[in-house]
Amino acid sequence: MTDRLQQEWNALAADASRLDDGKFLKIYRLLEQMAENPNMQPALDALRPRLTALKPARKPTASRLFFRPVEDLLDDPATYSRRLNRISRGTLPPLWKAMREKLPKSVLEELQIGMAAADPNDGRAMVRLGAPLWAAGTEAVRAVLKVATDNLKFRNELFGRDEDALRQLEVIAELTTIGAEIETLKLSLPERPIGDLAESHVDAIKDALSALGRHEAKKARPMLLMLSARMKRPGDLLKLLAEVRLGDAMGEKEGLTKELSGIVVGNLLRQTSEIEQAAPGLDRPGDLAATAERLTEGLNSVNETVQTLKDKDMTKRIDQARAEIGDFVVRNIVSGVDAALVESLFGTPTVPASDAQVKQAEQLAMALRRSIKLAPHLGIGREVTAKVAEVRKQVEAEADELFRTHRPGPAGMDPKVQRQMFNSLRVIEILAGSEEAERLYRDWKRRGS
Numbered sequence: 001m002t003d004r005l006q007q008e009w010n011a012l013a014a015d016a017s018r019l020d021d022g023k024f025l026k027i028y029r030l031l032e033q034m035a036e037n038p039n040m041q042p043a044l045d046a047l048r049p050r051l052t053a054l055k056p057a058r059k060p061t062a063s064r065l066f067f068r069p070v071e072d073l074l075d076d077p078a079t080y081s082r083r084l085n086r087i088s089r090g091t092l093p094p095l096w097k098a099m100r101e102k103l104p105k106s107v108l109e110e111l112q113i114g115m116a117a118a119d120p121n122d123g124r125a126m127v128r129l130g131a132p133l134w135a136a137g138t139e140a141v142r143a144v145l146k147v148a149t150d151n152l153k154f155r156n157e158l159f160g161r162d163e164d165a166l167r168q169l170e171v172i173a174e175l176t177t178i179g180a181e182i183e184t185l186k187l188s189l190p191e192r193p194i195g196d197l198a199e200s201h202v203d204a205i206k207d208a209l210s211a212l213g214r215h216e217a218k219k220a221r222p223m224l225l226m227l228s229a230r231m232k233r234p235g236d237l238l239k240l241l242a243e244v245r246l247g248d249a250m251g252e253k254e255g256l257t258k259e260l261s262g263i264v265v266g267n268l269l270r271q272t273s274e275i276e277q278a279a280p281g282l283d284r285p286g287d288l289a290a291t292a293e294r295l296t297e298g299l300n301s302v303n304e305t306v307q308t309l310k311d312k313d314m315t316k317r318i319d320q321a322r323a324e325i326g327d328f329v330v331r332n333i334v335s336g337v338d339a340a341l342v343e344s345l346f347g348t349p350t351v352p353a354s355d356a357q358v359k360q361a362e363q364l365a366m367a368l369r370r371s372i373k374l375a376p377h378l379g380i381g382r383e384v385t386a387k388v389a390e391v392r393k394q395v396e397a398e399a400d401e402l403f404r405t406h407r408p409g410p411a412g413m414d415p416k417v418q419r420q421m422f423n424s425l426r427v428i429e430i431l432a433g434s435e436e437a438e439r440l441y442r443d444w445k446r447r448g449s
Helices: 003-016 021-032 038-054 062-066 068-073 089-100 105-117 123-150 152-159 164-177 179-187 199-213 217-230 234-241 252-273 285-301 303-309 312-334 337-346 355-378 381-405 415-432 434-448
Strands: none
Touching (some): 038 089, 062 068, 062 089, 062 105, 062 123, 068 123, 068 164, 068 217, 089 123, 089 152, 089 164, 105 123, 123 164, 123 179, 152 164, 164 179, 164 217, 179 199, 179 217, 199 234, 217 234, 234 252, 234 285, 252 285, 285 312, 303 312, 312 355, 337 355, 355 415, 381 415, 381 434, 415 434
C-alpha cells in the first residue's frame, strides 16, 4: 500500500468518526476486509474507541478467534508501553501472516467449515472451534519467535528493530497455550470491567487457578494476567490469590504474587500517566470523572498488597499517581464546572432551558458529585468542597432571581418558569441531596403563597 493510499484510508477513518452510527459501521466493515494488512492499523485504531461503545457484531475470522484469549492485554500502538506484559495491536497482523504459513491446512479448513455453521455469539461453540487452533497456533507462534530470535533480518522485516516484539510473542504464546481454559473461565464471569465478584465467580476463578498452578505456580501466570486486565479493582484478585494453593516449591507462590503486584501497579500507573489523553476539557465530564474513579478504585484496591510487600518505591509511585489523578480532576472537572453549569441552565434568555442544556447541566453536576466521592482518596477535599458550595450558591442565586422576576400571579406560576425552577432543584438534589432540594422547594412555595 502506497503512503498516499494509506493517508487516504486514514482520512476516511477520521471522517467516519463524524458520521451517524449506520454510516460509521459501513465504513468500518469496508476497512475490516483489509484488517490483515498491517498498514491498515492506523485507520482501524482511529475507529476503535467508537467501536468499543457501539459493540457491533463482528465477523468471525481465524485470526480473530486465535487472538481472542489475549484481547484483554491489547493496546493501540500509540499507547503501548513496554515491559508491562501488554501487547501492541500492531504486532498481530504481521505475526498472523507469518504464523499462518506454519499452520496445518487441515486445521484452517476444518475451522472455516465450523465457523460457517456456528453462532459467533455462542461462547462455548467458539471454545470448541478454537481449541485445535490455539494448540496448533501456539506452536506456530513459538516457531516464528525462534526464527525472529535467531534471524535479525527476518525480525526487522516483520516487526521492526524493537526487541520488545519478542517479549510480546512470548506473552501471546503463554495465553494461547491455555486459550480454552481462558475462554471457558470468561464465560463464567461478568463482562469487563469486572466490578464486584459473586461467590460463584470467586469459586470459578479459584478452581481455574488451582487446576493450572497446583504443581507449578507459574503455570497460572497467564490466567492471572488476563484476570487482572479485566478487573476494575485488580487488587481484589491479589487478595483472592492468597486463598489459592499454588505450586509445591517454597516461595513459588510468593514470587508470583510479587511479580503480579508489580505488573498490576505498573499498568495502573501507565493508565494514570495517559489520563490527560482521555478527553481533555469539559466536553464529556461524566467520562472524565468515570475514568478518574476507575483508576482511583484500582489504586485503592492494591493498597493492602503493596503494604504487605513493603516496597517503598512502589508505595511512592502510587502516591504520585494519586496526586496526578487529583490534579487532573481539579483542572478538568472541578475548576470550570460552575461557569459551565450555570451557563447551561441560565445562559440563554429562553425559559425554560432546552432539554439538551438541562442534560448538560445534570452531567456536570453528576461529574462534580463523583469528584466529591473521590476527594478523600485524592487529597482534593478542600477544592471540591469549595466548588460545590460555589455552584450551589450560584444556582440558588440565579433561581432566586428568576423567582423574583416571575412571581406567581393569581393563576399560579408560569409553567415554563416553574419548569426552570425544578431544573434548578434537580441540580441542587444531585449535589446536596434530596433534603436540601426539598428545603429550597418549601421556601419557594412559602414565598409564593
